[in-house]
Amino acid sequence: GQNIDQPTEMTATEGAIVQINCTYQTSGFNGLFWYQQHAGEAPTFLSYNVLDGLEEKGRFSSFLSRSKGYSYLLLKELQMKDSASYLCAVSDSNYQLIWGAGTKLIIKP
Amino acid sequence: IAGITQAPTSQILAAGRRMTLRCTQDMRHNAMYWYRQDLGLGLRLIHYSNTAGTTGKGEVPDGYSVSRANTDDFPLTLASAVPSQTSVYFCASSEDTSGGDNEQFFGPGTRLTVL
Numbered sequence: 001g002q003n004i005d006q007p008t009e010m011t012a013t014e015g016a017i018v019q020i021n022c023t024y025q026t027s028g029f030n031g032l033f034w035y036q037q038h039a040g041e042a043p044t045f046l047s048y049n050v051l052d053g054l055e056e057k058g059r060f061s062s063f064l065s066r067s068k069g070y071s072y073l074l075l076k077e078l079q080m081k082d083s084a085s086y087l088c089a090v091s092d093s094n095y096q097l098i099w100g101a102g103t104k105l106i107i108k109p
Numbered sequence: 110i111a112g113i114t115q116a117p118t119s120q121i122l123a124a125g126r127r128m129t130l131r132c133t134q135d136m137r138h139n140a141m142y143w144y145r146q147d148l149g150l151g152l153r154l155i156h157y158s159n160t161a162g163t164t165g166k167g168e169v170p171d172g173y174s175v176s177r178a179n180t181d182d183f184p185l186t187l188a189s190a191v192p193s194q195t196s197v198y199f200c201a202s203s204e205d206t207s208g209g210d211n212e213q214f215f216g217p218g219t220r221l222t223v224l
Contacts, residue, residue, distance in 0.1 A: 087152070098151075
């Protein structure tokens with residue numbers, strides 16, 4: 001079956017760095033997405049990786065290892081507004097997105 | 110304003126009633142999707158449409174139907190609502206479905222409670 005695993009909840013301190021991991025097993029792979037979702041709101045796109053390596057975009061970076069079925073989202077210089085859920089999703093062989101349950105990130109001052 | 114709109118924002122519905130959730134996008138995207146989001150679970154695809162006039166079943170299609178008469182609108186209908194359909198429903202769209210990097214844009218969601 002298809003499976004996306006990510007931690008349920010993480011806590012970090014304002015100004016610090018946090019890494020949110022995602023492991024996946026899917027039928028086919030056409031890329032991996034990270035989305036941010038604030039409570040009560042819609043998911044919004046953060047990043048897309050299809051090749052191995054690190055993609056940096058401001059304070060956020062995303063890493064992919066296809067051979068290990070593994071990705072992480074790295075958030076630097078954490079701000080209170082980064083408190084949200086972070087969703088990992090894999091595009092499968094049919095280009096359908098398979099979603100993880102999300103990681104709720106709590107930022108403490 | 111470009112984007113996706115959904116209506117209603119929230120609804121309380123008696124079991125057995127019929128309900129249509131509306132979704133409209135003005136980005137001229139070919140593909141549209143309906144998801145449900147439940148606590149502790151990832152977004153689950155209910156139905157999708159690759160282009161106007163075509164629809165397909167997702168992971169959890171039972172009890173739901175969709176239509177895609179034109180590019181902009183993609184309504185989701187619950188023919189006879191049951192309490193297990195209590196959820197938050199998100200409509201999304203993407204430019205296309207071929208090619209892996211098709212970012213999906215989400216509407217604000219509809220919170221549905223079936224009693």
